[in-house]
Amino acid sequence: MYLGVDCGTQGTKVVILDPEQARIRGEGQAAHELISAANGRREQRVEWWTHAFRQAYRQALDRAGIDGRAIRAIGVSGQQHGMVLLDRAGAVIRPAKLWCDTESAAQNAQLVAQLGGEAGCLERLGLVPATGYTLSKLLWLKQHEPEAFGRIGTILLPHDYLNYWLTGECAAERGDASGTGYFDVRTRRWAPEVLALIAPDGRLERALPRLLRAEEPVATVRPALARELGLAEGVLVASGGGDNMMGAIGTGNIADGIVTLSLGTSGALYACTERPPVLSSPLVAPFCSSSNAWLPLICTMNLTGVVHQVRTLFGYDLERFQQEADRAGIGAGGITLLPFLNGERVPALPRASGSLLGLNTQNLTPANLCRAALEGTTFGLRHGLDLLRASGIRCDSIRLIGGGARSPLWRRLVAEILDTQVVCPRVGEAAALGAAIQAAWCEQHQRGTGVSLAELCGRFVALDPDSAVTPEAGAVARYRDAYQRYRRHLNQLHPDA
Numbered sequence: 001m002y003l004g005v006d007c008g009t010q011g012t013k014v015v016i017l018d019p020e021q022a023r024i025r026g027e028g029q030a031a032h033e034l035i036s037a038a039n040g041r042r043e044q045r046v047e048w049w050t051h052a053f054r055q056a057y058r059q060a061l062d063r064a065g066i067d068g069r070a071i072r073a074i075g076v077s078g079q080q081h082g083m084v085l086l087d088r089a090g091a092v093i094r095p096a097k098l099w100c101d102t103e104s105a106a107q108n109a110q111l112v113a114q115l116g117g118e119a120g121c122l123e124r125l126g127l128v129p130a131t132g133y134t135l136s137k138l139l140w141l142k143q144h145e146p147e148a149f150g151r152i153g154t155i156l157l158p159h160d161y162l163n164y165w166l167t168g169e170c171a172a173e174r175g176d177a178s179g180t181g182y183f184d185v186r187t188r189r190w191a192p193e194v195l196a197l198i199a200p201d202g203r204l205e206r207a208l209p210r211l212l213r214a215e216e217p218v219a220t221v222r223p224a225l226a227r228e229l230g231l232a233e234g235v236l237v238a239s240g241g242g243d244n245m246m247g248a249i250g251t252g253n254i255a256d257g258i259v260t261l262s263l264g265t266s267g268a269l270y271a272c273t274e275r276p277p278v279l280s281s282p283l284v285a286p287f288c289s290s291s292n293a294w295l296p297l298i299c300t301m302n303l304t305g306v307v308h309q310v311r312t313l314f315g316y317d318l319e320r321f322q323q324e325a326d327r328a329g330i331g332a333g334g335i336t337l338l339p340f341l342n343g344e345r346v347p348a349l350p351r352a353s354g355s356l357l358g359l360n361t362q363n364l365t366p367a368n369l370c371r372a373a374l375e376g377t378t379f380g381l382r383h384g385l386d387l388l389r390a391s392g393i394r395c396d397s398i399r400l401i402g403g404g405a406r407s408p409l410w411r412r413l414v415a416e417i418l419d420t421q422v423v424c425p426r427v428g429e430a431a432a433l434g435a436a437i438q439a440a441w442c443e444q445h446q447r448g449t450g451v452s453l454a455e456l457c458g459r460f461v462a463l464d465p466d467s468a469v470t471p472e473a474g475a476v477a478r479y480r481d482a483y484q485r486y487r488r489h490l491n492q493l494h495p496d497a
């Protein structure tokens with residue numbers, strides 16, 4: 001069996017993949033807490049992740065009805081861009097600053113300017129660092145917590161940290177590393193000269209972990225932890241990757257022509273390309289994939305969290321929220337929500353706040369506000385898909401994953417606002433599945449069986465035809481009007497967007 005673990009923003013999900021029966025034997029999940037402040041701070045303590053890992057693992061094992069000794073290899077997927085710092089003795093210095101932390105927006109602007117603006121960044125890194133990438137968090141730390149900055153021994157990403165907790169070894173892989181802002185996505189190597197802008201003495205360069213290829217293992221599970229988790233000796237830990245890189249593997253998105261959309265805490269829309277993509281806009285992030293290729297990606301920061309806040313406002317559970325949003329109908333009675341509750345990445349408005357527009361005496365109802373939350377967040381993804389298509393990405397159909405994909409209403413909204421057919425994979429926790437598949441790939445590679453990732457995806461990824469939604473022409477036309485209204489409001493309120 002192979003264990004796949006996805007440490008997302010809101011929780012950790014675990015799947016146990018049975019390779020003989022080509023099916024998931026058990027799943028588990030556990031929620032994370034979040035440190036959040038009005039200035040954009042978004043942080044988590046790493047022990048919340050390991051606690052959730054243990055809980056979700058035990059749940060999955062119970063549901064699978066198997067012994068931990070049946071597990072041969074583990075793959076870990078993690079929220080991208082987070083900054084986890086170890087001191088020189090290997091202890092964690094402070095809570096992790098997350099991908100959605102906008103507190104370092106000013107530091108990001110400063111670094112982009114020092115690198116020569118957009119053109120300079122593209123020249124030196126092959127991408128333009130956005131607020132939320134790891135790079136600006138390091139400058140923020142130097143300016144705000146110099147004592148902690150002085151203690152840095154190793155810089156890790158969230159999934160690298162979990163690999164370190166599992167094995168005691170520090171390593172990184174190129175997919176997740178490509179979202180740091182100090183990695184050249186074209187040469188697939190660290191770009192230490194960028195870190196020298198923050199620490200000219202080379203101390204940050206020395207804190208970078210070694211880079212692995214996607215099919216390489218980090219090491220085996222530490223004996224003490226293996227005993228605690230009931231694992232056999234010598235269980236391999238694969239290189240793992242960012243949750244979107246793993247979501248790509250878990251949806252079979254490892255060759256040109258497929259687009260995956262994750263409706264998680266973030267909205268992430270991505271494709272796989274054999275070569276670095278030619279960008280239509282610096283908002284497209286040309287990350288590396290965890291299948292040794294590239295993963296052009298668009299990410300919006302405000303998605304299921306906005307739905308959560310609006311439904312909490314009215315005291316609705318998820319089912320009631322859907323009923324109200326459904327009742328409101330297309331266009332939300334003329335109300336538009338620009339949902340930038342914690343700033344936004346696409347469009348690049350890290351310091352923006354949200355706006356509710358088009359209110360009148362007739363349309364101000366809970367139902368319309370619920371609908372406006374779903375529409376406003378999905379309009380951002382429409383813009384993202386247009387940017388990906390303008391970069392030459394073909395998109396005939398979208399593979400929809402993440403918590404929001406469980407909603408039939410949201411699936412239809414995505415299909416009709418993006419005017420593209422949508423289908424969900426049978427395994428909804430696609431990032432965890434992708435991690436389990438990568439673990440299988442790693443283990444087969446170690447044994448020299450020659451089995452390719454494509455063969456493994458072919459065996460373990462299946463689509464659910466019952467979830468497929470084909471856009472209906474009348475609805476597409478009405479959403480087009482609502483989207484134009486959204487764009488007008490956006491341009492008026494945020495001419496820089």
Ligand SMILES: Nc1ncnc2c1ncn2[C@@H]1O[C@H](COP(=O)(O)OP(=O)(O)O)[C@@H](O)[C@H]1O
Pocket residue numbers: 007008009010011263264265266304305307308318401402403404405406407410
């Ligand atoms: N049926 C549903 N409709 C809408 N949202 C849902 C539904 N089921 C789960 N969600 C939302 O999905 C979110 C979690 O998605 P997930 O992809 O696990 O996030 P992450 O990986 O960022 O932790 C939660 O906000 C949850 O409310």
Ligand SMILES: O=C(CO)[C@@H](O)[C@H](O)COP(=O)(O)O
Pocket residue numbers: 008009010078079080081099132179242243244262264265266267268297299
């Ligand atoms: O920052 C990005 C992508 O660049 C996000 O997609 C994070 O990777 C968080 O993912 P979720 O918690 O939404 O799965």
